Amino acid sequence: MSKPLLMIRHQINLGFVLVLIMALFVIFAVVEFKVKPDLLQQQQQKIAENQSELVDLINARLGQVEVLTRTLAAAATSLPKNESIFKELLPSVIDNRGDSSIAGGGIWPEPGAFSKGIERRSFFWGRENGQLKYVDDYNASDGAGYHEANWYKDAMEASSDNCIWSQAYVDPFTRTPMVTCSVPIHENNEFAGVATIDVKLGDITRILQRYGEKNDGYAFAIDSSNHMISFPFTAANIESNANSLVNVNELAMHIPWLKSSLLQINTTNETGLIELHNDKLLGEAAYVDLVRNDETGWIIGLVLPRSKMTAMADSMGFFLMLAIGALLVAVGIIAAVLFRNLINKIQQTTVQVRQLTDEETSQTLRTGRMNEMGELRQAVNAYGEKLKSLLRHLEDVQDELVQSEKLASLGALVAGVAHELNTPIGNALMSSTSVLDANKQFSKKMNAQMTRRDLANYLEDVTQGATIIERNLTRAAELIGAFKQLAVDQTSSQRREFELKGLVEEVSLSMRPSVQKSPCKLEIDVPQCISMDSYPGKLSQVLMNLINNAVIHAFDEQEEGTIQIVASQEQADKVRLTVADNGCGIPDERIKRIFDPFYTTRLGKGGSGLGLHITFNLVTGVLGGRIDVESREGKGSCFTLTLPVIAPHLDDSTRLS
Numbered sequence: 244m245s246k247p248l249l250m251i252r253h254q255i256n257l258g259f260v261l262v263l264i265m266a267l268f269v270i271f272a273v274v275e276f277k278v279k280p281d282l283l284q285q286q287q288q289k290i291a292e293n294q295s296e297l298v299d300l301i302n303a304r305l306g307q308v309e310v311l312t313r314t315l316a317a318a319a320t321s322l323p324k325n326e327s328i329f330k331e332l333l334p335s336v337i338d339n340r341g342d343s344s345i346a347g348g349g350i351w352p353e354p355g356a357f358s359k360g361i362e363r364r365s366f367f368w369g370r371e372n373g374q375l376k377y378v379d380d381y382n383a384s385d386g387a388g389y390h391e392a393n394w395y396k397d398a399m400e401a402s403s404d405n406c407i408w409s410q411a412y413v414d415p416f417t418r419t420p421m422v423t424c425s426v427p428i429h430e431n432n433e434f435a436g437v438a439t440i441d442v443k444l445g446d447i448t449r450i451l452q453r454y455g456e457k458n459d460g461y462a463f464a465i466d467s468s469n470h471m472i473s474f475p476f477t478a479a480n481i482e483s484n485a486n487s488l489v490n491v492n493e494l495a496m497h498i499p500w501l502k503s504s505l506l507q508i509n510t511t512n513e514t515g516l517i518e519l520h521n522d523k524l525l526g527e528a529a530y531v532d533l534v535r536n537d538e539t540g541w542i543i544g545l546v547l548p549r550s551k552m553t554a555m556a557d558s559m560g561f562f563l564m565l566a567i568g569a570l571l572v573a574v575g576i577i578a579a580v581l582f583r584n585l586i587n588k589i590q591q592t593t594v595q596v597r598q599l600t601d602e603e604t605s606q607t608l609r610t611g612r613m614n615e616m617g618e619l620r621q622a623v624n625a626y627g628e629k630l631k632s633l634l635r636h637l638e639d640v641q642d643e644l645v646q647s648e649k650l651a652s653l654g655a656l657v658a659g660v661a662h663e664l665n666t667p668i669g670n671a672l673m674s675s676t677s678v679l680d681a682n683k684q685f686s687k688k689m690n691a692q693m694t695r696r697d698l699a700n701y702l703e704d705v706t707q708g709a710t711i712i713e714r715n716l717t718r719a720a721e722l723i724g725a726f727k728q729l730a731v732d733q734t735s736s737q738r739r740e741f742e743l744k745g746l747v748e749e750v751s752l753s754m755r756p757s758v759q760k761s762p763c764k765l766e767i768d769v770p771q772c773i774s775m776d777s778y779p780g781k782l783s784q785v786l787m788n789l790i791n792n793a794v795i796h797a798f799d800e801q802e803e804g805t806i807q808i809v810a811s812q813e814q815a816d817k818v819r820l821t822v823a824d825n826g827c828g829i830p831d832e833r834i835k836r837i838f839d840p841f842y843t844t845r846l847g848k849g850g851s852g853l854g855l856h857i858t859f860n861l862v863t864g865v866l867g868g869r870i871d872v873e874s875r876e877g878k879g880s881c882f883t884l885t886l887p888v889i890a891p892h893l894d895d896s897t898r899l900s
Contacts, residue, residue: 254581254584254842255578255586256579256868258562259575259578259899261265261578262571262575263571263572263575264883266567266568267564267567267568270564270567271564273563276298281417286821289398290516290532290545290547291532291547293458294453294532294534294543295534297450297451297454297462297534297543297545298534298536298543299453299538299792300449300450300454302451302463302536302538304446304447305408305424305442305538305539305601307427307437307587307612308345308406308440308442309406309424310425311336311337311339311345311348311440312348312406312424312425312426312438312439313337313404313406313438314336314437314438315337315350315426315438315440316350316404316426316427316428316438317358317439318332318333318336319333319350319428319435319436320428320429320435322488325358326364326366326698327647329350329366330366330377332695333349333350333366333368333447334368334375334377334542336727337349337375338375338438338753339695341373342374343370343443344442344443344445344446345370345440345442345443346369346370346414346421346442346443347367347368347369347370347375347378347440348367348368348439348441348853349365349366349367349368349437349438350366350428350436350437350438350441351363351365351367351381351389351395351434351436351438351439352364352365352428352436353390353434353435353436354390356430356436356532357436358434358549359694360736363380363381363382363383363384363388363389363531364382365382365389367381367439369378369414369441371640382606385857388519393409394407394409394423394439395425395437397409397425398426398427398437398530399427399434399437399706400427401425401426401427401745403425403427403429404426405426405427405479406422406424406425407421407424407426408422408424408425408467408539408540409422409424409425410422410467410470410490410621411444411466411468411471411488412469412470412471413488414441419443419444419445419583419715419837420443420444420445420464420472420488420518421441421442421443422441422444422445422472423439423440423441423442423505424439424440424442425438425439426438429456441586443854444472444473445485447464447472447473448472448473449627449778451463451473451543454471454545455475455545455546456678458545458547458551458857459547459548459551460525460529460545460546460547460551461475461524461525461546462475462543462544462545462546463475463543463544463545463546463777464541464542465491465541465542465544466539466540466541467539467540467541468494469490470489470490470491471488471489471490471491471494472488472541473523484526485776491505492505498518498523500517500519500521500522500523501522501531501546503517504517504519504544505532505534512530516530516531516532516533516757516767517530517531517532517533518530518531519531519546522546522548524546525546525548527550528548528549529546529547529548529549530546530547530549531544531545532544532545532547536752550731553800556621558623574677583886591618591620592623592683594762595864604885631641667715668862675712677704678704678709678712678762679702679703681701681705682705684701685697689854716756721733737778737780738776738777738778738890739779740774740775740776740814741774741775741777741779742771742773742774743769743773743774743775743818743820744767744769744770744771744773746779746782746783746786746811747767747769747786748756748767750783750786750787750790751765751767751808752817753783753787754787754791756839757790757791757794757808758790760796761794761798762798762799762802762803763793763794763798763805763806764803764804764806765806765808766805766806766807766808767807767808768807768808768809768810769808769809770810770811770812772812773810773812773818774888775818775886775888775889775890776888776889776891777866777887777888777890778865778866778890781865781866782866782886784857784861785858785861785862785866785884786808787821787857788854788857788858789822789858789882790806790808791854791855792855793806793822793824793826794806796826796827796829797824797826797828797879798824798825798826802826804824804825804826805820805824805825806822806823806824807822807823807824808820808821808822808825809821812888815888816884816887817885817886817887817888818884818886818887818888818890819883819884820881820883820884821881821883821884822881822882822884823879823880823881823882824879824880824881825878825879826879826880827876827877827878828874828875828878828879828880829872829874829876829880830876831876834872836873837855837872838855838856838858838859838870839856858870862884862886864893865890866884866886866887866890867886867887867891868884868885868886868887869884869885870882870883870884870885871883873886
């Protein structure tokens with residue numbers, strides 16, 4: 244018996260390795276799909292808090308500008324409408340104690356609100372070389388006029404003291420990116436103009452830059468019209484050729500790793516957490532947390548490396564894998580020692596069982612300690628005794644059944660003899676009776692007058708009767724000779740030279756009664772030229788068993804069918820002999836067991852389960868050949884014998900089996 248691919252000890256070792264791998268995989272899965280999402284959610288909450296802090300910082304800075312703008316609006320309403328007073332006092336308010344982030348500011352009255360009859364009378368100061376400089380260009384009569392500007396119209400519709408932030412833009416005079424806070428001016432509950440303060444975006448950019456570096460990432464801001472307020476490039480890099488800040492679409496073309504996030508902002512204006520597979524600035528996967536500033540409508544983005552977000556989960560996962568892995572290794576070592584001891588005892592039991600089998604001795608297994616292994620060995624001893632007794636009984640039964648099969652085969656031979664001899668002997672008997680009647684009639688006519696015609700008729704009747712008797716008795720003698728030879732072959736194991744076609748025809752004659760009682764017919768296609776030096780008795784027994792097997796199992800009682808015996812000699816030293824039927828076929832689950840002893844589907848209905856087993860032993864043993872079977876359920880079966888032309892020489896014990 245071949246050894247399995249893996250012995251139990253190997254299976255245990257492999258099982259332990261698999262358990263360890265599965266445990267580590269489970270830990271990995273728990274960390275990845277439970278711990279990390281939970282920690283990531285906590286990190287997101289923390290980032291949201293950080294984002295709120297960032298928004299508060301920006302709002303605090305912008306709030307200072309809003310307060311300054313409201314102060315400027317209040318000054319415009321409280322001061323006398325005098326140009327010199329405005330030009331003297333307003334610059335100090337706008338300068339805000341030298342705040343360099345203030346790019347400029349001014350008062351923009353409605354037509355006639357400052358001086359009746361004067362449509363344009365604005366007061367605007369812009370910072371140049373650190374100093375505020377009065378700019379009167381907006382009052383030029385040939386200019387576009389500030390009353391139609393969007394920032395002016397938006398402030399006109401706002402409530403009192405409410406700052407309206409413009410979209411980010413590049414100042415045409417200073418080429419500096421900035422935004423403007425516009426506060427409406429009301430006098431006597433009527434709109435009287437707009438106060439503005441321009442803030443450089445560099446201050447906002449520095450706040451975002453410091454905050455991004457503090458969190459090991461970077462931050463950016465987008466205004467309400469999807470223009471980039473700040474991004475971790477220089478200001479020149481986020482300006483377009485049109486002297487305006489780039490929008491989200493333009494920036495997305497230069498930053499492919501952030502493109503999907505930027506386009507999402509542009510199309511849906513949604514906020515929240517977005518995952519980046521590879522951020523080029525950080526050099527790894529990252530998360531983008533987007534939050535909206537309700538006061539300005541800006542979207543603030545904070546980009547953090549994924550490693551920072553998942554560092555705690557990775558550390559926890561590694562610790563769990565290390566701790567549980569070490570525990571499993573320790574448990575595995577202890578289990579391996581115990582299992583090794585158990586396997587050694589099993590191997591000892593196996594060696595003892597093989598000794599009992601190989602040496603054919605009646606010695607029983609040593610039980611040793613009466614633990615589970617001792618009980619196992621004791622059970623093996625008991626089972627061995629029972630098995631030996633059962634095998635002895637089966638050997639006796641098998642011998643009886645084999646003899647019964649041989650007697651059945653001989654009975655079929657006798658039935659064939661009786662059936663085949665019945666016709667020629669019956670014909671001869673009828674002819675002899677006719678001759679006797681003719682003699683009686685001739686004797687009567689001899690005592691009376693006899694004509695020549697009577698004598699001729701008598702001679703013709705006697706001659707015809709004698710011919711019939713001779714022909715039928717000759718046929719009977721030939722049949723008796725053939726059956727005698729077949730009987731001698733079946734009752735002995737002598738080898739001789741014979742013609743295969745003659746042997747098959749003899750078998751066909753002996754099986755004709757059994758075949759004629761069934762709804763099938765037997766067809767033979769054996770060439771005349773095939774001669775063999777083998778054991779005809781054993782070969783005839785094989786053929787009779789296969790034919791009888793087909794008659795019993797292949798066809799229902801009302802189903803007509805055909806059994807074909809076909810022989811060919813494709814090689815000089817080999818003969819191919821097939822016995823095929825077009826019956827019901829053999830199911831796949833049964834075909835592997837048909838040559839097993841005592842295996843039958845007609846137990847209790849005349850089947851012993853030894854016919855095909857004896858056939859297999861005869862073909863592979865005495866005849867020195869091979870037998871194969873092919874069958875499809877509902878399509879019939881085909882038994883193929885591959886036999887040597889000259890059978891191997893066997894000793895007497897094998898020849899008589």
